[in-house]
Amino acid sequence: MSVGLPTARTELRVIYGDTDQMGVVYYANYLRYFEAGRNELIRSRGLRYRDFEERFALRLPVAEAGVTYRQPARYDDLVVVETSLTELRRASARFGYRLTREGHVLATGFTRHACVDLTGSLRRLPQELIDRLQGDGAAAGQGG
Amino acid sequence: MSVGLPTARTELRVIYGDTDQMGVVYYANYLRYFEAGRNELIRSRGLRYRDFEERFALRLPVAEAGVTYRQPARYDDLVVVETSLTELRRASARFGYRLTREGHVLATGFTRHACVDLTGSLRRLPQELIDRLQGDGAAAGQGG
Amino acid sequence: MSVGLPTARTELRVIYGDTDQMGVVYYANYLRYFEAGRNELIRSRGLRYRDFEERFALRLPVAEAGVTYRQPARYDDLVVVETSLTELRRASARFGYRLTREGHVLATGFTRHACVDLTGSLRRLPQELIDRLQGDGAAAGQGG
Amino acid sequence: MSVGLPTARTELRVIYGDTDQMGVVYYANYLRYFEAGRNELIRSRGLRYRDFEERFALRLPVAEAGVTYRQPARYDDLVVVETSLTELRRASARFGYRLTREGHVLATGFTRHACVDLTGSLRRLPQELIDRLQGDGAAAGQGG
Numbered sequence: 001m002s003v004g005l006p007t008a009r010t011e012l013r014v015i016y017g018d019t020d021q022m023g024v025v026y027y028a029n030y031l032r033y034f035e036a037g038r039n040e041l042i043r044s045r046g047l048r049y050r051d052f053e054e055r056f057a058l059r060l061p062v063a064e065a066g067v068t069y070r071q072p073a074r075y076d077d078l079v080v081v082e083t084s085l086t087e088l089r090r091a092s093a094r095f096g097y098r099l100t101r102e103g104h105v106l107a108t109g110f111t112r113h114a115c116v117d118l119t120g121s122l123r124r125l126p127q128e129l130i131d132r133l134q135g136d137g138a139a140a141g142q143g144g
Numbered sequence: 145m146s147v148g149l150p151t152a153r154t155e156l157r158v159i160y161g162d163t164d165q166m167g168v169v170y171y172a173n174y175l176r177y178f179e180a181g182r183n184e185l186i187r188s189r190g191l192r193y194r195d196f197e198e199r200f201a202l203r204l205p206v207a208e209a210g211v212t213y214r215q216p217a218r219y220d221d222l223v224v225v226e227t228s229l230t231e232l233r234r235a236s237a238r239f240g241y242r243l244t245r246e247g248h249v250l251a252t253g254f255t256r257h258a259c260v261d262l263t264g265s266l267r268r269l270p271q272e273l274i275d276r277l278q279g280d281g282a283a284a285g286q287g288g
Numbered sequence: 289m290s291v292g293l294p295t296a297r298t299e300l301r302v303i304y305g306d307t308d309q310m311g312v313v314y315y316a317n318y319l320r321y322f323e324a325g326r327n328e329l330i331r332s333r334g335l336r337y338r339d340f341e342e343r344f345a346l347r348l349p350v351a352e353a354g355v356t357y358r359q360p361a362r363y364d365d366l367v368v369v370e371t372s373l374t375e376l377r378r379a380s381a382r383f384g385y386r387l388t389r390e391g392h393v394l395a396t397g398f399t400r401h402a403c404v405d406l407t408g409s410l411r412r413l414p415q416e417l418i419d420r421l422q423g424d425g426a427a428a429g430q431g432g
Numbered sequence: 433m434s435v436g437l438p439t440a441r442t443e444l445r446v447i448y449g450d451t452d453q454m455g456v457v458y459y460a461n462y463l464r465y466f467e468a469g470r471n472e473l474i475r476s477r478g479l480r481y482r483d484f485e486e487r488f489a490l491r492l493p494v495a496e497a498g499v500t501y502r503q504p505a506r507y508d509d510l511v512v513v514e515t516s517l518t519e520l521r522r523a524s525a526r527f528g529y530r531l532t533r534e535g536h537v538l539a540t541g542f543t544r545h546a547c548v549d550l551t552g553s554l555r556r557l558p559q560e561l562i563d564r565l566q567g568d569g570a571a572a573g574q575g576g
Binding site: 022024027028029031032035059061062063064065066067068069072111 | 399
């Protein structure tokens, strides 16, 4: 991923409720795992998405998402979600995801988010968010 | 169910995403089906739950829920949800549910709801809601 | 979409359980709606996906999926899912989706499916499936 | 809970996908949290539910479930699930659950499970499972 942009790693245990009758994780649930990874990346930069909404009165709804499924995740797997900020623009951000189990890639994907205010109008990303997301690791301990 | 209290019937098609690797509908999803039935019952009385929240600034969060699982629902089943209002108190309501497939009972259950305002304090159920829920079927065509 | 390839239309009512605290349908749930549309398209061709698995001992797991979110779907919306078969290859198929509410596009997307046997090995799509999917509408009444 | 019967504790981070537009965790998702707690309890006894299914060719489908909702869980909450085996019979088991956030009880509940073979017929719980579940903590390190 891009130099200088942050990454985070989180682990999830697959439950029965995540699987479908094919015996593997249902394809929509990978987007849930992506969200958990994204939350963790933002938290690792000393911010919480919850705070982001409250402090800036801004939201980051998903404008686009994509998943490539390589190997199925299964019940009771300990899945690792690696999340990277891959692009930061004036009013949008893009995250990349890689799901692995014991080093084997299960899926990759991305989400692109627009920055909007509470009325839904596009807004610039706040500078504090950009600083935190682009800053060095030292930022990580300061918040949340 | 109680005399004079309304019932409604709605049909749902089970998707892959509702099942788990046991090849049957995941146990939590029955509560989603109950919700669909409850929405339909309220709509059948000429009201929508959406309107209820907006018009009265009240909510009906679930205080208690129970499910008895009899026969598993499976992928592609057309499940019938029969919903009844079974109890109406000053500040709470209780609904009963019966899920069937081709006449065979799959599950039964209930939810009990408190009536609260937007701060979470208990409030009386509004008279209009009581009238609509207890009224005869003629009410059904007037709204929603 | 491509000439000669089938399309189907199905309607879904958004429940509370589909929404998130942003007040809109959670982004992963669009993939559930896509699945409902896909099932309906296959059923409309006189086949059920359930039969497909049983009769041919083949499966069509999702290899890739993408969604573009345009307008949020909300609680109680009646969402129309239009599904098209957009590509049919030797061992894969691609479906396109369009979600609308009262004629307004909420989201578009696609899924690409590999055809695999029960061991997970790639297999040709069975000719009967191809015939049904490419045949004229007359096929629709013969099965399911 | 009963003397001598095991308990386990697991932590879950609430994601956006767990919430609904009331701004709280959707009521069905508590049953997902219960499942995560149940898995952890079984794992803590040196067994995995996955193994249980494979080794004994038995399953423990839910026959009954109940939840009492006390305080809402919210996005980003770190929820603690305490799970106890509360009853062990010849062909069924019952688990109790308590969800807390920073020591405050959010919800309590139970699930009752039947022990069935792969045809769905009731079967005695295998002695090894009973021994592990009733044994002292020393059993915990021997498996899984």
